[in-house]
Amino acid sequence: MAGTIWEWVAAGFLGAVIGSASIFTRYxxxxxxxxxxxxxxxxxxxxxxxxxxxxxxxxxxxxxxxxDDPLGAAWLQVLAAGFxxxxxxxxxxPFKIGETSxxxxxxxxxxxxxxxxxxxxxxxxxxxxxxxxNEKMREVSFEKASVALPAYCFALLQxxxxxxxxxxxxxxxLLRSADLSPRxxxxxxxxxxxxxxxDEILKTGVDNLGDEIKDLPVTTTTTLTTTETVSVTVEPQxxxxxxxx
Amino acid sequence: xxxxxxxxxxxxxxxxVQKMSKPQKSETTTTRIMATLSRxxxxxxxxLMTMMRISWSEFSESVNSLREAGLIDMDDDDKTATxxxxxxxxxxxxxxxxxxxxxxx
Numbered sequence: 001m002a003g004t005i006w007e008w009v010a011a012g013f014l015g016a017v018i019g020s021a022s023i024f025t026r027y028x029x030x031x032x033x034x035x036x037x038x039x040x041x042x043x044x045x046x047x048x049x050x051x052x053x054x055x056x057x058x059x060x061x062x063x064x065x066x067x068d069d070p071l072g073a074a075w076l077q078v079l080a081a082g083f084x085x086x087x088x089x090x091x092x093x094p095f096k097i098g099e100t101s102x103x104x105x106x107x108x109x110x111x112x113x114x115x116x117x118x119x120x121x122x123x124x125x126x127x128x129x130x131x132x133x134n135e136k137m138r139e140v141s142f143e144k145a146s147v148a149l150p151a152y153c154f155a156l157l158q159x160x161x162x163x164x165x166x167x168x169x170x171x172x173x174l175l176r177s178a179d180l181s182p183r184x185x186x187x188x189x190x191x192x193x194x195x196x197x198x199d200e201i202l203k204t205g206v207d208n209l210g211d212e213i214k215d216l217p218v219t220t221t222t223t224l225t226t227t228e229t230v231s232v233t234v235e236p237q238x239x240x241x242x243x244x245x
Numbered sequence: 246x247x248x249x250x251x252x253x254x255x256x257x258x259x260x261x262v263q264k265m266s267k268p269q270k271s272e273t274t275t276t277r278i279m280a281t282l283s284r285x286x287x288x289x290x291x292x293l294m295t296m297m298r299i300s301w302s303e304f305s306e307s308v309n310s311l312r313e314a315g316l317i318d319m320d321d322d323d324k325t326a327t328x329x330x331x332x333x334x335x336x337x338x339x340x341x342x343x344x345x346x347x348x349x350x
Contacts, residue, residue: 122332122335147259150255150258151255152255154254154255154258155254155255158254162253162257165253165255165257165258165261166258167313167314168258169257169258169261169262169265170261170265170310170313170315171314173262173310173314174310177272178272178276179272179273179276180276180341188337188341191337191340192333192337195336
């Protein structure tokens with residue numbers, strides 16, 4: 001029943017790896033920052049422990065999943081524990097207490113951990129994010145950039161799903177109709193793009209599109225054209241007397 | 246369904262933007278809903294609507310557009326429906342509230 005130390009470590013590690021996938025999916029623009037917060041590490045620990053607990057249960061009941069080879073069965077148990085734990089952690093059972101329905105499960109606890117990760121990441125990245133958006137979007141015109149900038153950034157990124165693109169289009173549409181100043185709309189556009197594509201792509205997009213998406217100051221300038229000097233050499237032609245009929 | 250999983254560079258974004266009707270007038274309901282949710286956190290949909298004091302159709306339309314934009318989440322079962330800001334929604338709300346004082350984030 002005990003299993004080797006490596007099986008236990010593998011079960012815990014697999015649980016943590018599968019748990020980290022949630023972190024990567026949720027914090028696509030900053031997975032490394034998210035993983036380096038205490039709540040995220042706690043979340044991985046919970047996943048690892050759940051996986052090890054599932055492994056214990058599987059060993060106690062001796063589920064071999066139809067494998068006769070003990071070594072093969074043991075590693076199949078590790079796999080089942082890793083993937084099974086993540087399912088158990090996300091199950092939420094509805095109960096009725098009087099007239100109200102209440103969902104009870106570990107899912108709620110995990111959501112609370114995610115909220116804590118959100119706050120930790122936002123605290124960590126908040127100032128940096130505000131600085132990038134402020135710096136890059138200050139002169140950007142929302143009207144000019146609302147379609148061009150996202151399209152350019154998505155083209156640079158190349159792997160954004162259609163669902164994300166549709167969702168972003170809805171955000172742009174919301175911003176178009178929102179009763180906000182153009183400056184705030186630009187900031188929100190930049191903020192949303194930053195979260196989706198990361199700061200490097202946003203910076204590159206704004207820099208490359210340049211004046212095409214910027215609010216250029218209105219100035220009255222006289223258009224100066226370059227004057228080209230065209231030298232025409234007229235060579236004296238010999239005067240030919242008109243032939244008389 | 247399969248098509249949803251496909252990826253392209255930016256075609257879907259452009260087509261979606263073009264498909265959406267161009268807003269005729271500026272509206273404040275969505276920003277008010279976000280500001281209220283930012284202040285009170287997760288809340289019952291009916292309670293939120295009574296706080297907004299707007300027609301059901303306008304409220305429903307705004308909530309739907311916010312949900313489709315991934316700015317709010319809704320949990321509903323047979324009896325109750327609750328609504329709350331997503332992570333992105335919280336960031337928007339913070340940026341918008343900051344903008345009322347000065348226009349910097």
